[in-house]
Amino acid sequence: MTTKRIVEHTFESLESMSLNMGPQHPSTHGVLRVVLELDGEIIEKATCHLGYLHRAKEKHAEHKTYHQFIPYTDRMDYLSPMTNNTAFCMTVEKALGLEVTQRCKYMRTLLCELARMSSHLLWLGTGALELGAMTIFLWSFTQREKLYDIFEWISGARFTVSYMRVGGVARADYPEWRRMVKDFLNQYMAAHKEFETMLNGNEIFLNRVVDVGRISAQDAIALSLSGPSLRASGIDWDARRDTPYLAYEEMDFDVHIETKGDCMARYVVRMNEIVESWKICCQALEKLEKCANQPMNIDNPKVIFPPKENVKKSMEDLIHHFLLASEGFKVPPAEVYQAIESPKGELGFFLVSDGGPKAYRLGVRSPSFINLQGLESMSIGHTISDIVAIIASLDPVMGEVDR
Amino acid sequence: MAVDLNKLQELLRNKMSEYYGDKVYSITIAHGELVMVVDRAIIVQACTTLRDDPDFQFDFLSYVTAIDWSAMNKQPRYEVIYQLLSLKKTHRMRVKAGVPDSDPAIDTVCDVWPGANWMERETFDMFGIIFRGHPDLRRILMPEDWEGHPLRKEFPLGGVKSFYFKRSTEPRAGEPKNLVPRVREQLSDI
Secondary structure (H helix, E strand, C coil): CCCCCCCCCCHHHCCCEEEEECCCCHHHCCCCEEEEEEECCEEEEEEEECCCCCCCHHHHHCCCEHHHHHHHHHCCCCCCHHHHHHHHHHHHHHHHCCCCCHHHHHHHHHHHHHHHHHHHHHHHHHHHHHCCCHHHHHHHHHHHHHHHHHHHHHHCCCCCCCCEECCEECCCCCHHHHHHHHHHHHHHHHHHHHHHHHHCCCHHHHHHHCCCCCCCHHHHHHCCCCCHHHHCCCCCCCHHHHCCCCCHHHCCCCCCCCCCCCHHHHHHHHHHHHHHHHHHHHHHHHHHHHCCCCCCCCCCCCCCCCCHHHHCCCHHHHHHHHHHHHCCCCCCCEEEEEEEEECCEEEEEEEEECCCCEEEEEEEECHHHHHCHHHHHHCCCCEHHHHHHHHHHHCCCHHHHHC | CCCCHHHHHHHHHHHHHHHHHHHEEEEEEECCEEEEEECHHHHHHHHHHHHHCCCCCCCEEEEEEEEECHHHCCCCCEEEEEEEECCCCCCEEEEEEEECCCCCEEECCCCCCCCHHHHHHHHHHHHCCEEECCCCCCCCCCCCCCCCCCCCCCCCCCCCEEEEEEECCCCCCCCCCCEEEEEEECCCCC
16 A cells, blocks of 8 residues: 655745636636636635626617617616616606606516516525535526516516516506416415525535625725625615615515625525515515506606507507607606616616717616626635635626626 | 705705815706716815715715717717715715816726726726726726727727628638638728
8 A cells, every 4th residue: 555645835935826717617607707816725816807798788778769778778687687677767767757657666666576586596596506506506496487487477588578668567467467476476485495494504505605705894885885795794775775766665674784794694685685575576466456457657658659459540559659669759868877776786877868869878887797896805815616605695697797 | 765955965065165166067956866067186085075074975986987978069078977875874976077088087086985996997998088096997898909999979889890700712721621810891880
């Protein structure tokens, strides 16, 4: 038998090594490229390189009418297209000075929260998968599948829904669909308990996330982190509660805060957010059922498309449909910024209109892009395996980072 | 929590004109949003005041971007936008500073809010506005060797050059079929 030789490295004598991670690395959530400066396996510096998925959305917005741009917003944060649609439509409505109907507000609230559940479930599944937990991935995707069925039934598309319209939604809800949502909500909490049982006390999982990627409250604010990443550092801020929009003022929900600022804290905040979203969904669905006879869209034929069945019967509706589809509606000169709480953080649209049917300038404040700034400071002093957990806990969507 | 914008506007008027005099051009409310236009020379001081003053406490920088006004013939050509949020007082405002075409530069606010780093890099990438004193002013979304700044109004939607791969008619020795990249000037603006 040969004796095992132990070689003692003196890392001080070695120079640091550069290691390229991505853009095709499976745990970078798409096409994120990080260049790591390593001392042994300890990260000394991490530099992000972005732009692999840049599709010039902001430039496209200047050449498309407002309705034509709605499908583009789906493809930013493609894990919660409902939220993006809503944020964009709310921005245009703000510039137009429109107020949507109460029923539409409930509908949008419900769909935004379902989208949040769907987005967080994907984060949960893939995040756990990256840390070696296969079962959670399969379970959470089973739940997401049901959510996608719900989106498909209301919008016609599973993934890129393009469902919201300026001044309303594409088509109204109907009883069978509401029953579908109710069925989903009724069975969801049992599944959620199983997710928590699988992870909360799991030694392997805890070893990977506790005390990894810490960021203090001051740093989180200074780096403009938003959403769950901000709340995990102990900042009590949620745009849904603090600057209410849609129907959130009427909803009863809590904002969960963690103080530690590590990956575990971000995990706990998101898991609790799913439960709060579930609560809001139940309330919104109930309120939606109560006002099922009220109009869904605003009564403004210059902005909202006429009902399809009227287009072939009424001359005015045909004209309005033609004008909206070909020319679009005009927005008076305005400069507005509308921010909402998307699953990733503060999603804001900054719209400058020159009075024409197209935006003069549309800026997107994308939460994933700005949250990713935190990666460079969070990962210092950790190992390569930790950076996988940190990226997962920040939950960036590259479609939104690069736009 | 409704925020009294008129009161905030009054406070801003008093304090800002006291500190910076005529360098503050206007403080207006439109569409329920408070907008302050300042001279670019005082942008860092004004932002520091907005962050530190107990009446304002704009501790959170939401968004930095710019507008190119050239298609509307406004002067100065660019305007840099800072969208601010106070997490403690739950109010928002926007600070704007004009930047002329002859000298497209403004001081960085990275020292006030470190989170401005990537947002200013993106604005530089898209508009070519130089942020003086920025720690790492490189392109962020476009390739490093890209020419031009895409969100400027004169930049065509389809790009200046289009790249495509064409099969070479004459195969090189030893290479039966090879792909040679060619560059052609774009024929028309989309």
